[in-house]
Amino acid sequence: MHANSTLILVALAGALGVATAAPAAENRISPEIESVTVTHQGESVTIARGHDREATLPEEFRKTDRGCPPFCVQPMVAVPGVETIGELELLDYLRRIEQGDDSILVVDSRTPDWVLRGTIPGSVNIPWNTISRDNAGTFETPTEADTFRHVLADTFAAEPLAEGGWDFGEAKTLVLFCNGIWCPQSTANIKNLVEIGYPLHKLKWYRGGMQDWVSVGLTTVAP
Structure with a gap:
């Protein structure tokens, strides 16, 4: 070296x-x-690698053929200007959160049924369909639009403007992930957030997602 x-x-x-x-x-x-120690839902969790040299991938991540669409291989860059990161960079963001940096949020974009099978310690689950609009750029119901606004304001710390739109000056840096390089959920969220003006430098994408995370034996937690 x-x-x-x-x-x-x-x-x-x-x-x-x-x-x-x-x-x-x-x-x-x-x-x-x-190892790296984080807090997940109020409990201290140490992220490490397993010690079983015979360990294999969990069953849900063994499949190789899933059907495209929707499970298409994602590009290396979700949106130009949005950084794609790996495991060590994600661990560094988790470490910064643990040390009190509340300007960062690690977001599991998957639906709750997937999160029940395990997630990355220190992340929060915000299902992709709560912050993704349809192809026309709208939500199907007013309730869905309200949920989207609440997530932006209450969770991501964006500030609604009186004349419409959002002020992202104090918004959190979001590190988004989903199931892996064949999963379009976090990619869809990133594209949607960019479309409404979320700053590119405040969006990070862990492209490998859960499949890469478990493939190297890193700790997961279930709700």
Whole structure:
């Protein structure tokens, strides 16, 4: 490994608040990162990797053929200007939240039936269809439109303007994910939020989603 690469890894480990000692025999997240502790629904949860070298993917993530549409392979970039991130970057956002940074929100965009099977510790579930409009850019019912406005104002901290539209100056940085690279739910949310003016730099996309998360043995929690 080049010296520069080593320095970058050590710096990231320091940012995550974990020890940078020599790797132990157990299954670490990376050579420098053993685990990251977060709060999920009021409980402390340690994100680590499993120790069963014979472990396999959960059944719901073993399928390879799902049918497109709707389960089409997603592009590497959901929207130009929106950063696509991986596991270590997501862990860093979770660490920042744990340290009191309330300007960040990690959003599980999946429907509740999927969340019941497990989610990323420290995330909050906001089903994709509560913040996604139809092809005409409208909601089917006034209730759905009200839900959308409440999510923007109460959860994402956007400010409604008297003349219409939104002020996103104090809005949270959203890190969105769903089931994986074949799942269009978080992609749809990102596109919809960009269309209403959500700042590109305040949107992050964990493209790998739950399938990548469990494929490397990282901790999940059920509600």
